[in-house]
Amino acid sequence: MPVAGVDVGSVAAKAVILDELTNNVLAHALVPTGWNPRQAGEDALDWACAQAGVDRPALTRVTGTGYGRIALPFADKTVTEITCHALGAVHLFPGTGVVLDIGGQDSKAIAVDADGSVQDFVMNDKCAAGTGRFLQVLSGILGMDVQALDEAAGRGKPADISSMCAVFAETEIVGLLAQGVSPEDVAAGVFRSLAKRMVSLSRRIACRGEYTFTGGLATLPAFARCLSSELGTTVNVANDPQNTGALGAALIAARLAKENS
Structure with missing residues (x-):
């Protein structure tokens, strides 16, 4: 089952779709934040879902992060970008300190x-x-x-x-x-x-x-x-270092989905 992480920063909004069971990245997207962080988050998530071939209602959990996380009505949970970058970085590079x-x-x-x-x-x-x-x-x-x-x-x-x-x-x-x-x-x-x-x-x-x-x-x-x-x-x-926070948010979403399954 797919889960998602959405990271709305001051410059760009990023979204990552993960497979809940394997933590494999199914798709990711990046769009300019512009003046509307809520719309940027919506657009990034829609684009990532389209790339993954996933309908948004099929997402079991969505975690929001970044300075614009409070503007994301679709997020089941919001977490600071510090926590999400830490998780994403260690997932990509296990030796990270x-x-x-x-x-x-x-x-x-x-x-x-x-x-x-x-x-x-x-x-x-x-x-x-x-x-x-x-x-x-x-x-x-x-x-x-x-x-x-x-x-x-x-x-x-x-x-x-x-x-x-x-x-x-x-x-x-x-x-x-x-x-x-x-x-x-x-x-x-x-x-x-x-x-x-x-x-x-x-x-x-x-x-x-x-x-x-x-x-x-x-x-x-x-x-x-x-x-x-x-x-x-x-x-x-990483190959896509801007997505690290969104990846960490998606990993949290996957964890929550497993705990509630």
Whole structure:
């Protein structure tokens, strides 16, 4: 029997359909959140169901997560994204001890145990410089989309970005460009600055085991390499890292379905 997890974030809404008995992923979907998180959740779930060939009434359980989870009337249960990213990461990479999640509006470092339970976590939700929003600012300045930024950063030599605030960093970036620093070097510098902030965040929890990188920025290969370099170790990245939270939510839905069968 199929179950589903729906993760409505600030930038994108994700849905994963699982087989309740095997925990195999039947389908997944991702849509922009836009201004209506409820509709984005509905659309993501509808799309995932269509991909799986499943009618929504056939879903035995649906778990919602993400900042927009309170807007999902179809969810049987809602759970924080911290819990769901932890479960999803350990399911994908059983050796995971630390989950690093960088989303559009916040970033998190989560210490987990072998069964995916959260042991500790820290979050940056106060400063845009430690989130995907920082790259959106850079994207606007350089006139590149995020994928093009990643390619540019992969070619560049990191310029020094010293500002710890996204607003001041924007001024610093404009100044560097005016001095003739290449866009590639600026992009590489911003990537390194963001990676250093993430490493600093992770040092506030007990770090053991493997690192698993989730969220939208994990889709950027050059940034993942930069993060690995700053950590001094390889980070695990799933094929679809944005779906990790929705996968964790679906795993909770499967657990609930089994308990009530």
